[in-house]
Amino acid sequence: MNFLLEALSSTFNPVVLAMLLFGVVVGLLVGALPGIGGVFAMALLLPLVDGFDISAVLGLLIGLTSVTTTSDTMPAVLIGVPGSAAAIATVEDGHPLARQGEGDRALGAAYSASLLGGLIGAFALALAIPVLRPLVLSLRTPDFLAVSVFGLLFVAVVAGRQPLKGLLAALVGLLLSIVGVDPLQGVQRFTFGNSYFWDGLSFTIVFVGLYGLVELADLLRRGRITETRFQSSLPAVLRGVRDTLREWRLVVASSLSGTFLGAVPGIGVTTIDWVAYGIAARDRKGGPEYGKGNIRGVIAPESANNAKEGGNLIPTLAIGLPGSIGMIFVLTVLSEHGIVPGPKMLTEHLPLVYSIVFFIAIANVLGTGICLLMTRQIAGLAAAPVALLVPVALALIVLGAYTTHLRPEDLLLLLLFGALGLLMKANGWSRAAFALGFLLGPNIERYYFLSAQLNGWAFLSRPAVIVVLCIVAGLIVRLALQGRLRPGALVFAPDTAGDRMLLALFAGLGALAFISALGFSGGSDMFPRIVASLLALVALPSILRAFGTPLRVGGGAAAVGAAKLLGFVGLLSGLVFMVGHLVAVPAFIFAASLLLDRTRWRAGLVTAAMSTAVIYLLFDELQHVSWPTPLITLAIPG
Amino acid sequence: MLKETITAMVLLLASNSVAAEFPSKVSIKIGNSMSSGTAAIARVIAEHLSGHLPGNPVVNIEAVEGARGVQLARQMATTEPKDGSVVAMTSMSVLHNFLIDPAGYDFSVADTVWLGAFANTIVYCVTARANPAALTDEGIIIGAANKASDFYRNGMMLKNLINPSAQLVSGFTNEVEIMAALERGEIQAYCGPTRSTYEREKRADIQQIVAGIGDPQALEARGVSDLFKDVDGLDRDVLEFSTFPTKWFYTMGLPAGTSPEIAEVYREALRSLNADVDFIAEFTARVPEYQFRPGDMLSEAIKIHLATDPAVIERARQITQ
Incomplete structure (x- = not known):
């Protein structure tokens, strides 16, 4: 037990605790600001703590990385813009709750779920320490394939009452995930000879467009965040906490899945979130529909994404393989102090390993405590005037997207995915299903080819693969018995102009992709051809059905909100190109706030100035973004 | 002059x-x-x-x-x-x-x-210490990322110059994934780590260097036309198997x-x-x-x-x- 005492003594050293607290505060801040990642903050802070004791530096890093997924919930719930990729799933139900005036309840549930998830992750890490190495090394590539396919099965769950639309959305997600250099041959697929697409479509841009812009358009239409009068109260926050405690089984299941998947290098936090969301959505008893404010849809991903930190540390400490990008910094610190991750961690450095476990636990308690204390103030954001909130959020979104590659295509894609998201939401197409396809597609293709190269067809005999195949077979049999695989059941009646546009767009994409894929070589054509064929096949019967279906008219108000928002994005993008971001941002925020509410011009002026200062600090001073030269300076002679 | x-x-x-x-x-x-x-x-x-x-x-x-x-x-x-x-x-x-x-x-x-x-720098090929293999082993599996990657290019050099029977498996996304596969025993070698990353990450207890690409002392003395001529004379059990500058x-x-x-x-x-x-x-x-x-x-x-x-x-x- 000496190692535990040693770990406790090193953890509760005042310097170490101060560094841990500092890490937690920074982690909460970067989590709450869309576009600023924890990895960036780590890279920025690490050189500053050179020379500190290893426990203090690890305290800082673990403190920072453990809580970014706690505070990223704030913008996700309140304005529907995820603070980081880890909060995308939380938007699905968290934001509808805020709109119903239950933002503080959603935040209370999210924070407490994050706390419990973090603690379970830390506990799992502590328990797993003696069996870490064999556990991680027992997995094989076909097992990762099985996990990815299993994740994709949740499309059936998140699609809700529109299974066919969900399937189509997932297939489009899969198809768009193929864009870029293929993982096997290095062949460029759907890049149109443009190097912009080599890295594939940016997750940030796709999801900010699909979720962030859509929610802001909705906000513009409604004119306020909450549909009822907003009353922030401690009892409401505590109600959220009670929701979490009542759903303890879901918390445990989501946390364990988060820890397990977090231990597998290559499985990202977004996948972990959606798998947890799928676990929650399997239970349809009671509560509102998923996607419309079901508190379980908040609790599950929040538990899972905090638990994954413990999981990430398992391969990091056991065999020196970083479980996530953030863990690379942990490995760097360890190696700079002469510590070799691997078997020796369990002998020579056991106190340090348990200190790390304590760091995760303390960071989660501190992070949640700070968030809960601030919830009333933070939830007060929901009462902020839309005329100020939307322009500021748009400025952050547009610049965040633009800094992905600093190319015009960034903003064009943001607009396209914003428009796609608006159409999908207005017509009941599951964006969550699209997300699952988009996130899991690359893993499925890559792990399939790796499994086949390494094992031949023998990969099908791995237990995990057999289990997933049995689940798929079981699902098909069940659907067949329910009569849901009859030709007539595999069609829906597209009765809105939006449905028809999406169907035509998706079928067109499928056909185009199939033809383009004919030119791909060496096996890189297989996956795109299968997905494209399926997409065209599934879409075709419903397209034919459209001819006999009367058109339903409506949605004028939503269309106005959408047009206004996309217009704003286009205007701000144009201004950034023309005059540069430091002139474009204040001009846009002031003009947009005036346009939305003429009475608030003073507040608009102050907001514009303050936002520009914050943007300058974030993008220019901290990140040293290399902005392209504004067109206007090119036009000025000399 | x-x-x-x-x-x-x-x-x-x-x-x-x-x-x-x-x-x-x-x-x-x-x-x-x-x-x-x-x-x-x-x-x-x-x-x-x-x-x-x-x-x-x-x-x-x-x-x-x-x-x-x-x-x-x-x-x-x-x-x-x-x-x-x-x-x-x-x-x-x-x-x-x-x-x-x-x-x-x-x-x-x-x-x-x-x-x-x-x-x-010299780029090395490594195998797992727990599961050592020789680069000349029949059918040895070498892990790599896609065909446009450095890992693939290095592996291809090894296959072309030393062991035509080697199987090059592409599709890993990065070195972390390749290392994991090596640890799990799914592949037997990969070519890509530099001496510095190898030493900095202290991987010597789980991996061992079996070959190096581009020994700087050898490369300066040889011209492009000499490269293939010397391949047969290489000692395949020692570090350098090619003379390419990197x-x-x-x-x-x-x-x-x-x-x-x-x-x-x-x-x-x-x-x-x-x-x-x-x-x-x-x-x-x-x-x-x-x-x-x-x-x-x-x-x-x-x-x-x-x-x-x-x-x-x-x-x-x-x-x-």
């Missing part, structure tokens, strides 16, 4: 006049993020480079991420100023991939004014069209870092194989590709002519 001496003297005189008008601000642009290892190296260079450039300009780092360095390469070939205020630090992969598959490049990477590289780490270049005078000022400044004790101490703490070597990256790339695809050489020759 006389012609070369005169050219050098003219360049030296011209570079003196360039020095008088050298920009007061210089940006080192990198093709990776500000949180990458490349950025950390660039910070060390930026800190010391100023003192070796005329007028001691302020030297900043800027990240131009995207398309695996191609975004930066495009800017260097097309839009960046040619007055010496921008210098790029990049990986030679951009040049390799340009030679292998020029589709998607609407500019020529070869036009960049290449200055040289900071790390003339001056592709932290490669420096100036925007296309930059004058030879400005290039000379930079080469001189970068060369003089070789004698800067503080700089070397900081640099070698991160990359032990430090030595800045001026060089023509295109000809280095040609040598490397001899082992992978002779057709690429033809294309490279056409570019140089």
